[in-house]
Amino acid sequence: MYSQKLIDHFKNPRNMGRIENADGIGKVGNPVCGDVMWIYIKVGKNENNQEIIEDIKFETFGCGAAVATSSVITELAKGKTIEEAEKITNQDVIDVLEGLPPLKKHCSLLAEQGLKAAINDYRERQKTKT
Amino acid sequence: MIYLDHNATTPCDPAVFEEMKKWFTEMFFNPSSIYTPSQQARQAIEDARKKVAKLLDASPEEIIFTSGGTESNNTAIIGTAYLKKNKGNHIITSLIEHHAVLNVCKFLEKNMGFQITYLPVDKYGLVDPDDVKKAITDKTILISIMAANNEIGTIEPIEEIGKIAKENNILFHCDGVQVAGKIPVSVKKLNVDFFSLSAHKFYGPKGIGALYVRKGVKFRPILYGGHQEKGLRPGTENVPAIVGLGKACEIAEKNMEDDASKEKVLRDKLEKLLFERIPEIIVNGHPEKRLYNTLNICVKYVEGESMLLHLDFEGICASSGSACTSGSLEPSHVLLALGIPPEVAHGSLRFSLGRPNTMEEIEKTADVLPKIVEKLRKMSPFWDKK
Structure with a gap:
């Protein structure tokens, strides 16, 4: 049912935990549906003065696929510029996992939405700062 | 491991498997044929029927072999609905039945104009016999309540519900898949008209089960074909599996x-x-x-x-x-x-x-x-x- 790649991410999730004083937090999913993801980001700048995702962490309540897709999205986003990170899709997550069972596709969407929500949250906070 | x-399935007992073996190979005969080896296969089926009957405190002629719990439940519920639809179109069951009961009821609701009452349960999963009594209407033709729930194990008050069904002259089906072979069952004491069981839940093979049908109780078959199982469940008998079920019953009792x-x-x-x-x-x-x-x-x-x-x-x-x-x-x-x-x-x-x-x-x-x-x-x- 699950690929070896997915099992690896489930067993050894990357970037698991929370970031205290995060610059943006994306909270997606619904406990009633059995999947909830919280994505934390810390934003910095690279040598070209572009905003990048310096650090990213996740907390997830959910099934094997939910945990693995959370892990993958954090890996994909880490170090990328905000613009690049925003372009990451659920298909990118599925590709890294070498496929997902059809019933678990919504987990990859949740991961994409979680990252986008964290970035949006960051932008909103920036607005109120200025 | x-x-x-x-509760999902059990390993087949090696003694069960041992007893089944020869009915696949050297004793492959069709039990409906006339020659001596076929008659031995016929005899093996009847011996197994006695063992199933003994496990349930029933008579052998009250046992019909099926492909398993799902078919037994379908047969009892659809078979009764077909036969009694002119008398009434109401069935009482519970919210926590197995899908092999719930989805049969939904089929009847959708396709045959049946009305189904899905009784609630308390926080422990118990059906209240009083609720059963209150749900009965003059259109009620069948009550179907499981003996024990497969997920949580709660054992339902079948004997009391059976009494209510009998008093109101309504047929009572009990999905006994999770209790057969696990706890003593007397269909007489429980006052059930139909009782479903499945071999693989108690160390028998998969793909075989039985339906107890109280003597005198009629239903319309859901399969049509030959004369096997008195025409109530046609199709060449699965002799090895039936032998296996019989053996599993014998071992379970012991x-x-x-x-x-x-x-x-x-x-x-x-x-x-x-x-x-x-x-x-x-x-x-x-x-x-x-x-x-x-x-x-x-x-x-x-x-x-x-x-x-x-x-x-x-x-x-x-x-x-x-x-x-x-x-x-x-x-x-x-x-x-x-x-x-x-x-x-x-x-x-x-x-x-x-x-x-x-x-x-x-x-x-x-x-x-x-x-x-x-x-x-x-x-x-x-x-x-x-």
């Missing part, structure tokens, strides 16, 4: 008391250890009126499938009523019917013990699970890490 999923006392000790131990070692868990099902082999818990703030995967990494096989394991987005209909919030129901785990389990396996499971829960709770946004 530690197998704790016996072992029932030992199985019960042994498995209860192990189940209670598992329950106790898990409660000592894992905070914020609840047990589902009735504290006493519960199958001695079943332990269903909800672990708050963690999702069931995640726990099952980690248990599997440790070689432990169990099951869950989480959405992810049911193939839908809804958690178990049984847990929801108990009034458990969906987010808690997603964290359910079912351990169902069987004859081969040992104390060592229980202790290993109770060692492993708390670590899994701790790991997953660390990951959960809802778990407060203090």
Whole structure:
């Protein structure tokens, strides 16, 4: 049912935990549906003065696929510029996992939405700062 | 490997398998043929029928062989609906039945103009016989209530419901798949008209079951063909599987008391250890009126499938009523019917013990699970890490 790649991410999730004083937090999913993801980001700048995702962490309540897709999205986003990170899709997550069972596709969407929500949250906070 | 999923299926007893073997190979004959070897196959079927009847305190002529629990349930419910649809179109069942009953009722609702009353249950999963009584109308033709629930193990008051059905002259079907071979059953005492069982739930082969039909009770078959099983279930008999079912019944009768006392000790131990070692868990099902082999818990703030995967990494096989394991987005209909919030129901785990389990396996499971829960709770946004 699950690929070896997915099992690896489930067993050894990357970037698991929370970031205290995060610059943006994306909270997606619904406990009633059995999947909830919280994505934390810390934003910095690279040598070209572009905003990048310096650090990213996740907390997830959910099934094997939910945990693995959370892990993958954090890996994909880490170090990328905000613009690049925003372009990451659920298909990118599925590709890294070498496929997902059809019933678990919504987990990859949740991961994409979680990252986008964290970035949006960051932008909103920036607005109120200025 | 530690197998704790016996309510899903059990290993076929080697003695059962041994007895089945020759009916595949040298004794392959069609029991309907006239020659001597065929007559031996016929005799083997009738011997098995006696054994099934004995397990249920029924007469052999009241036993029909089917392909399993699902077919037995379908036959009793659809077969009664077909025959009685002019007399009435109302059936009473419960919210926590197996899908092999619920989806049959939904079929009748959708396609045959039936009205179904799905009775609620209390927080332990018990159907109230009074609710059954109140639900009866002059259109009620059948009551179908399970003997024990497959997920939580709660044992229903079948004898009382049977009495009510009899008093009101309504047919009563009981899905007995989870109790047959586990606890003593007397269809006479229970006042049931139909009783379903399945061999693979008590160390018999898969693909074979039986339906008890009380003498004199009629139903319209759902399959049409030859004269086998008095035309009520046509098709060349699955002789090896029928022999296997018979043997499984014989073994179950002999072992029932030992199985019960042994498995209860192990189940209670598992329950106790898990409660000592894992905070914020609840047990589902009735504290006493519960199958001695079943332990269903909800672990708050963690999702069931995640726990099952980690248990599997440790070689432990169990099951869950989480959405992810049911193939839908809804958690178990049984847990929801108990009034458990969906987010808690997603964290359910079912351990169902069987004859081969040992104390060592229980202790290993109770060692492993708390670590899994701790790991997953660390990951959960809802778990407060203090």
